[in-house]
Amino acid sequence: xxxxxxxxxxxxxxxxxxxxxxxxxxxxxxxxxxxxxxxxxxxxxxxxxxxxxxxxxxxxxxxxxxxxxxxxxxxxxxxxxxxxxxxxxxxxxxxxxxxxxxxxxxxxxxxxxxxxxxxxxxxxxxxxxxxxxxxxxxxxxxxxxxxxxxxxxxxxxxxxxxxxxxxxxxxxxxxxxxxxxxxxxxxxxxxxxxxxxxxxxxxxxxxxxxxxxxxxxxxxxxxxxxxxxxxxxxxxxxxxxxxxxxxxxxxxxxxx
Amino acid sequence: xxxxxxxxxxxxxxxxxxxxxxxxxxxxxxxxxxxxxxxxxxxxxxxxxxxxxxxxxxxxxxxxxxxxxxxxxxxxxxxxxxxxxxxxxxxxxxxxxxxxxxxxxxxxxxxxxxxxxxxxxxxxxxxxxxxxxxxxxxxxxxxxxxxxxxxxxxxxxxxxxxxxxxxxxxxxxxxxxxxxxxxxxxxxxxxxxxxxxxxxxxxxxxxxxxxxxxxxxxxxxxxxxxxxxxxxxxxxxxxxxxxxxxxxxxxxxxxxxxxxxxxxxxxxxxxxxxxxxxxxxxxxxxxxxxxxxxxxxxxxxxxxxxxxxxxxxxxxxxxxxxxxxxxxxxxxxxxxxxxxxxxxxxxxxxxxxxxxxxxxxxxxxxxxxxxxxxxxxxxxxxxxxxxxxxxxxxxxxxxxxxxxxxxxxxxxxxxxxxxxxxxxxxxxxxxxxxxxxxxxxxxxxxxxxxxxxxxxxxxxxxxxxxxxxxxxxxxxxxxxxxxxxxxxxxxxxxxxxxxxxxxxxxxxxxxxxxxxxxxxxxxxxxxxxxxxxxxxxxxxxxxxxxxxxxxxxxxxxxxxxxxxxxxxxxxxxxxxxxxxxxxxxxxxxxxxxxxxxxxxxxxxxxxxxxxxxxxxxxxxxxxxxxxxxxxxxxxxxxxxxxxxxxxxxxxxxxxxxxxxxxxxxxxxxxxxxxxxxxxxxxxxxxxxxxxxxxxxxxxxxxxxxxxxxxxxxxxxxxxxxxxxxxxxxxxxxxxxxxxxx
Numbered sequence: 001x002x003x004x005x006x007x008x009x010x011x012x013x014x015x016x017x018x019x020x021x022x023x024x025x026x027x028x029x030x031x032x033x034x035x036x037x038x039x040x041x042x043x044x045x046x047x048x049x050x051x052x053x054x055x056x057x058x059x060x061x062x063x064x065x066x067x068x069x070x071x072x073x074x075x076x077x078x079x080x081x082x083x084x085x086x087x088x089x090x091x092x093x094x095x096x097x098x099x100x101x102x103x104x105x106x107x108x109x110x111x112x113x114x115x116x117x118x119x120x121x122x123x124x125x126x127x128x129x130x131x132x133x134x135x136x137x138x139x140x141x142x143x144x145x146x147x148x149x150x151x152x153x154x155x156x157x158x159x160x161x162x163x164x165x166x167x168x169x170x171x172x173x174x175x176x177x178x179x180x181x182x183x184x185x186x187x188x189x190x191x192x193x194x195x196x197x198x199x200x201x202x203x204x205x206x207x208x209x210x211x212x213x214x215x216x217x218x219x220x221x222x223x224x225x226x227x228x229x230x231x232x233x234x235x236x237x238x239x240x241x242x243x244x245x246x247x248x249x250x251x252x253x254x255x256x
Numbered sequence: 257x258x259x260x261x262x263x264x265x266x267x268x269x270x271x272x273x274x275x276x277x278x279x280x281x282x283x284x285x286x287x288x289x290x291x292x293x294x295x296x297x298x299x300x301x302x303x304x305x306x307x308x309x310x311x312x313x314x315x316x317x318x319x320x321x322x323x324x325x326x327x328x329x330x331x332x333x334x335x336x337x338x339x340x341x342x343x344x345x346x347x348x349x350x351x352x353x354x355x356x357x358x359x360x361x362x363x364x365x366x367x368x369x370x371x372x373x374x375x376x377x378x379x380x381x382x383x384x385x386x387x388x389x390x391x392x393x394x395x396x397x398x399x400x401x402x403x404x405x406x407x408x409x410x411x412x413x414x415x416x417x418x419x420x421x422x423x424x425x426x427x428x429x430x431x432x433x434x435x436x437x438x439x440x441x442x443x444x445x446x447x448x449x450x451x452x453x454x455x456x457x458x459x460x461x462x463x464x465x466x467x468x469x470x471x472x473x474x475x476x477x478x479x480x481x482x483x484x485x486x487x488x489x490x491x492x493x494x495x496x497x498x499x500x501x502x503x504x505x506x507x508x509x510x511x512x513x514x515x516x517x518x519x520x521x522x523x524x525x526x527x528x529x530x531x532x533x534x535x536x537x538x539x540x541x542x543x544x545x546x547x548x549x550x551x552x553x554x555x556x557x558x559x560x561x562x563x564x565x566x567x568x569x570x571x572x573x574x575x576x577x578x579x580x581x582x583x584x585x586x587x588x589x590x591x592x593x594x595x596x597x598x599x600x601x602x603x604x605x606x607x608x609x610x611x612x613x614x615x616x617x618x619x620x621x622x623x624x625x626x627x628x629x630x631x632x633x634x635x636x637x638x639x640x641x642x643x644x645x646x647x648x649x650x651x652x653x654x655x656x657x658x659x660x661x662x663x664x665x666x667x668x669x670x671x672x673x674x675x676x677x678x679x680x681x682x683x684x685x686x687x688x689x690x691x692x693x694x695x696x697x698x699x700x701x702x703x704x705x706x707x708x709x710x711x712x713x714x715x716x717x718x719x720x721x722x723x724x725x726x727x728x729x730x731x732x733x734x735x736x737x738x739x740x741x742x743x744x745x746x747x748x749x750x751x752x753x754x755x756x757x758x759x760x761x762x763x764x765x766x767x768x769x770x771x772x773x774x775x776x777x778x779x780x781x782x783x784x785x786x787x788x789x790x791x792x793x794x795x796x797x798x799x800x801x802x803x804x805x806x807x808x809x810x811x812x813x814x815x816x817x818x819x820x821x822x823x824x825x826x827x828x829x830x831x832x833x834x835x836x837x838x839x840x841x842x843x844x845x846x847x848x849x850x851x852x853x854x855x856x857x858x859x860x861x862x863x864x865x866x867x868x869x870x871x872x873x874x875x876x877x878x879x880x881x882x883x884x885x886x887x888x889x890x891x892x893x894x895x896x897x898x899x900x901x902x903x904x905x906x907x908x909x910x911x912x913x914x915x916x917x918x919x920x921x922x923x924x925x926x927x928x929x930x931x932x933x934x935x936x937x938x939x940x941x942x943x944x945x946x947x948x949x950x951x952x953x954x955x956x957x958x959x960x961x962x963x964x965x966x967x968x969x970x971x972x973x974x975x976x977x978x979x980x981x982x983x984x985x986x987x988x989x990x991x992x993x994x995x996x997x
Contacts, residue, residue, distance in 0.1 A: 020886065022885050022886035022887060022889040023887035023888045025918045025927050026919065030926070030930060031888070034886075073888050075933065075935075076931055078926065078929065081930060254919065255919065
């Protein structure tokens, strides 16, 4: 097993890791070994892990180190579990993820990526097409205005380019959608999302992620201003309404 | 007497319950849908019990105490909860939850316990035990030397059964149902005749013991008579099988008040009788469940008289009626039967409860439906623990076993264990750093370790001195154990239980350690960071300054996990170097019960950065809050402690908030099943599962009256949360609850 002090400093095999959760149960099917990578170019207002946003920081991990840690978790994966790479934005480090995912596939381990879908370079394409069993794509907002407001970046079309690319590969995808009262939970927005994706064949489920404020203290710790201070958490009725609105369009709607 | 409907085997001629079960079991692979709720009678009885338990809670933990009688197998008139509703009868006394005097372990303790409740023993009894009758406790202190007394008073050896009953012995209570007393007396009489001269110490002692056992069997006959049961013959139907088995257990808990008095593995055995009666149409499923519900209810009502100091090491008034459920036979058939389900179902029919201490023997090969049901019960009740059946079968070479107390394998009817509490391994390390002196008092505990005056601790030097310290502790620990068990046999022999065990069984002498995670992290800090001891004017370490980072146990990091595994292996090795009473085989556990708090209090600051007085982590758990990579990394660290080095068991208590286990019950069941499969595939031995919100526990602290049955698993057993002291409640809440971002 390789450790921090022994890492060979070749960027190709190094991932910049924010943290590891060896028992993830909310980021893909079954029990997941979740790697949160450091760095994301979006700065979503509700981000509950804002400390993963900065491109600096994080701990360098050799992919062999990660692989050996994962192998020790393999007995816990059962029939459905595996590895999820989240972030941060994992595709920022797509190049180094390729050899890791390749090894995981050779070891018969299920792989999943949790992404905002803004990156689709040839590294990302190779990673997605050859080694990623499941993509979990975050849909931020159905309007350009909303997308910019939430993420601080332009061009909502990146999300849809990404979903089209995945659809063409015929490989499984889940959508994830953060439900914020007054911002993303309007019936018409939900219907517009449903209409947009209703003919997709690769989408196995839509996950609604109710809004919560558990990450606010991390924003404070970073000295950043939390703009959604006045937002409130969803009521049970609002969540149920969103589920019912979206159900007709998707194979499965899950509240996560 | 009707012709027995069962297939013959070795059991027909000799006492061999395994052979009976092996030849007659009906393994069950189906799901839980067949289960029935409680009958009207059961509900009626349970409401009386609940009322009595509320009275007990509201009266300082005691409903009533008998001060006039020495409790023996056939002492007391028969007792009932509500006679006409009871299909399984028998109480320890003539009344529900009445505690009794069992003074042969130590009269001073009985006297103290009574005085704490403002009571005095009967004058004649007091006179007898003050002037004429000697107890186990008296014998031990006659033999203890100054060295042992010093180790004891400074908290190096604690919780030793030198003033209370050792427990841990599991009678094969099934024998009474399968054979009846006449046959058992005949067999023991034959055994006695075979033990002949030359009359050396061993032979004389064994002859006396067998004679005592025969007397106990006769006393069981009288106990049965009081309840109108003819225990001289075998049980002839399911109700009798349950009743007879319970009577054997009742005899044991009337005579003994051992810390842990396990039931064994009766569920699979009883299923054979139940299945036979169901097949023949003699009973319904509701009646089958009623027998088990009422048996379990009786087991929940077992009580012993304890003094308050006992709470420190065994909090929450536990009795450890441990029942092992499930597992596999060596021929790869499962031992899971419908009655395995029925036992677990009592946690729904009667609500969650710490007792009986239900222990699922887990194997990857268990029927999927059973695995799922166990996971569901664990999630919904936090009342189950799980142990690695495959691992224990492979290393202990027996597939018919019970669990003594929390984690200790015991071949039923074939082997017993001499319980020995534990020593403080973290303090042992501190002794090594302080030239053999106690870090708190400066008292010289042993010689032979040079005083460490280095500015920074040197790993190799520390390891050399730690080994010497281990050798010294092991030597005194072994001496102490020999004295305790010699005297226990002499003055408080478990004649009822031993009557239901083979003559001359295999014996494990069971040592234990506390503070493993502190030792591992301390050694890791010394090895991978720089540790500077802060010494007082006497040269004793009072604190440690750590410079740099070091890997911590609980993160699946081999660098430190191997230090933990090595410490266990080394100490286990040292314990095997001494002559042992009755040629018992030494074994070691990593288990604290609730003594991790008391140990913490008596241990100075440690090189891992833990401050003086801070509680230890329980059992083999990582220290609170140091496992940073999630639950599985934490479990994997514990799994690296080799069971072959700690065959008395390695306890891990796992607490998780429901949401972290998955979004819905279906997913949670699936994920918990995956955890158990993975953990045990990695050769871990034991795990307690708590699925609870911290908020629930905090609310229960504020409003205990709303949570009379709230059960939490601590190190190897379960307790009613509301019966813990405030300090213990806070400690339980402060433990690592696995919770994701």
